[in-house]
Amino acid sequence: MPIRLRITLATTGLMIIALAALGTGMYITMSSSLHNDMDSRLRLVYESYVKNPGAWYAQGQVRVLVPNTDPFTQTGAFIQITDERGEVLDRSDNLSQETVPVTVTVLDRNANFETVIYDTKIDGDPIRVLSGRLETQSGNLIAFVQVAEPRHQLNATLGTLKRNIIWGSVFSTLMLASGAWLVGDAVMRPLARMSNTARSIGRTGDLSQRLQPPKTHDEAQQLGETFNEMLARLEETFNAQRRFVADASHELRTPLTALRANADIMLRQIESGIYDRDDLAEGLTDVRDEVDRMTRLVQHLLTLARADVGWRPELEPVDLVDAARDAARVATPLVRGQQFEIELPPPGPDGHSPDVDVRGNADQLRQLMLILLDNAFTYAPAGSDVRLAVALDDDQAILSVHDNGPGIAPDHLRRIFERFFRTDDARARSSGGTGLGLAIARWIVAVHNGQITADSTPGEGTTFKVRLPLLPPEADSSRIRNDAVKATPTS
Ligand code: ADP
Numbered sequence: 001m002p003i004r005l006r007i008t009l010a011t012t013g014l015m016i017i018a019l020a021a022l023g024t025g026m027y028i029t030m031s032s033s034l035h036n037d038m039d040s041r042l043r044l045v046y047e048s049y050v051k052n053p054g055a056w057y058a059q060g061q062v063r064v065l066v067p068n069t070d071p072f073t074q075t076g077a078f079i080q081i082t083d084e085r086g087e088v089l090d091r092s093d094n095l096s097q098e099t100v101p102v103t104v105t106v107l108d109r110n111a112n113f114e115t116v117i118y119d120t121k122i123d124g125d126p127i128r129v130l131s132g133r134l135e136t137q138s139g140n141l142i143a144f145v146q147v148a149e150p151r152h153q154l155n156a157t158l159g160t161l162k163r164n165i166i167w168g169s170v171f172s173t174l175m176l177a178s179g180a181w182l183v184g185d186a187v188m189r190p191l192a193r194m195s196n197t198a199r200s201i202g203r204t205g206d207l208s209q210r211l212q213p214p215k216t217h218d219e220a221q222q223l224g225e226t227f228n229e230m231l232a233r234l235e236e237t238f239n240a241q242r243r244f245v246a247d248a249s250h251e252l253r254t255p256l257t258a259l260r261a262n263a264d265i266m267l268r269q270i271e272s273g274i275y276d277r278d279d280l281a282e283g284l285t286d287v288r289d290e291v292d293r294m295t296r297l298v299q300h301l302l303t304l305a306r307a308d309v310g311w312r313p314e315l316e317p318v319d320l321v322d323a324a325r326d327a328a329r330v331a332t333p334l335v336r337g338q339q340f341e342i343e344l345p346p347p348g349p350d351g352h353s354p355d356v357d358v359r360g361n362a363d364q365l366r367q368l369m370l371i372l373l374d375n376a377f378t379y380a381p382a383g384s385d386v387r388l389a390v391a392l393d394d395d396q397a398i399l400s401v402h403d404n405g406p407g408i409a410p411d412h413l414r415r416i417f418e419r420f421f422r423t424d425d426a427r428a429r430s431s432g433g434t435g436l437g438l439a440i441a442r443w444i445v446a447v448h449n450g451q452i453t454a455d456s457t458p459g460e461g462t463t464f465k466v467r468l469p470l471l472p473p474e475a476d477s478s479r480i481r482n483d484a485v486k487a488t489p490t491s
Helices: 003-050 104-111 152-204 219-272 277-308 320-334 362-379 424-428 437-447 473-478
Strands: 078-082 088-091 116-122 125-135 141-150 316-319 339-343 357-360 385-393 396-403 451-457 461-469
Touching (some): 003 152, 104 125, 104 141, 277 437, 316 320, 320 362, 320 385, 320 396, 357 461, 362 396, 362 437, 362 461, 437 451, 437 461
Antiparallel strands (some): 078 088, 078 141, 116 125, 125 141, 385 396
């Protein structure tokens, strides 16, 4: 069932219940108030009548003299006197020859000192009657008095009230129902429009489309805007994935083409029977280099693909000094004639190096340093300096890799952390790079809640600086300490 219809039905249903309760309450209150008024009047007439013995008792004999009622105080009241069997002894003039009906049961109750009020009819006209005793001054029962009043005024008033309540309720309910229907339409129309656009996006897969949220400053606008933000993020992710796959295929094609070309040359030589040992060795070296490059590329792709699906390395307390020494050892064979040095925090007065403990993953931190060192050894010329440094700065650990290489132009510096970005120079050198190293470095730093920045002056060199939050001292106690090793930094 459409929400609009549901809102209308629910509102109307609630309105009907509320109006029924209100109308019934009003009718009951009004009816009992009018009846109470009428009963008070009847009682007043009855009491003023029975308390005035002169009106009905004269000369020691039972004689009933019914006075004509005062038209101002006792408007329209009928008075009738009966004996215990209900035989009429006398009646007021305004009754003419009519009789106010009274039952023996009522008279019996009167005889037992009970005043009874009841509804009945005279000649088809509704009346309300009060029946009571008529006594001598000494309390002896002489006869019974019925004081009555026509009900048609009261019935007419209650009838009008009932009609007004019913028609008023019907009118209000119809107004409310149409109001709810119109408001429901106003509320639902933008939602329906947004739902159509969302369906069209789902059908066509066109993530560049956007919803048109209503400018209503309400939940509908919020929903539209949130959905648009989600679409923007999806579009961005989708485009990035598409670029990633396209770039990856492109990067894989180059080594594959080289492999194929080398294989063709070698096969041709073997088929012709004239082959040169050195040529074959060179071809096979190329094949090995290309396979190495592909292996590196595939490893990098795998790392980024895992990062994209949310994989995170396990973090534990790691000493950055140990990790740096480890990375320096592994990176030493990559040195291409540069002066490589490692700079660690100076030992304290006790001869021990200060702790540089971070919450991290030792393998990933070593990988980070290797990426930065590999770049430095690749791009910096032989004879220049390459420095790996670990330092402390307040509550942060600083890891930096500095080289005196060619530097990076400012335009390129902004993009070096993008996937597959390589400067033309780097491509021309066929350095074996994949353009993914720094993208992985950025991801590793991000999962360690750190920051990585690159500072470079073309012609002078480049410094990559990684800031990582230091572990608070108490968290440090779980780490296995090895001060003996730390006390002898190798540089
Ligand atoms: P690659 O595998 O090509 O080194 P990276 O993502 O590690 O990919 O680096 C991206 C690009 O940034 C490199 O191609 C290179 O142009 C530039 N770059 C990175 N490090 C340095 C550096 N130390 N000196 C000069 N250029 C660098």
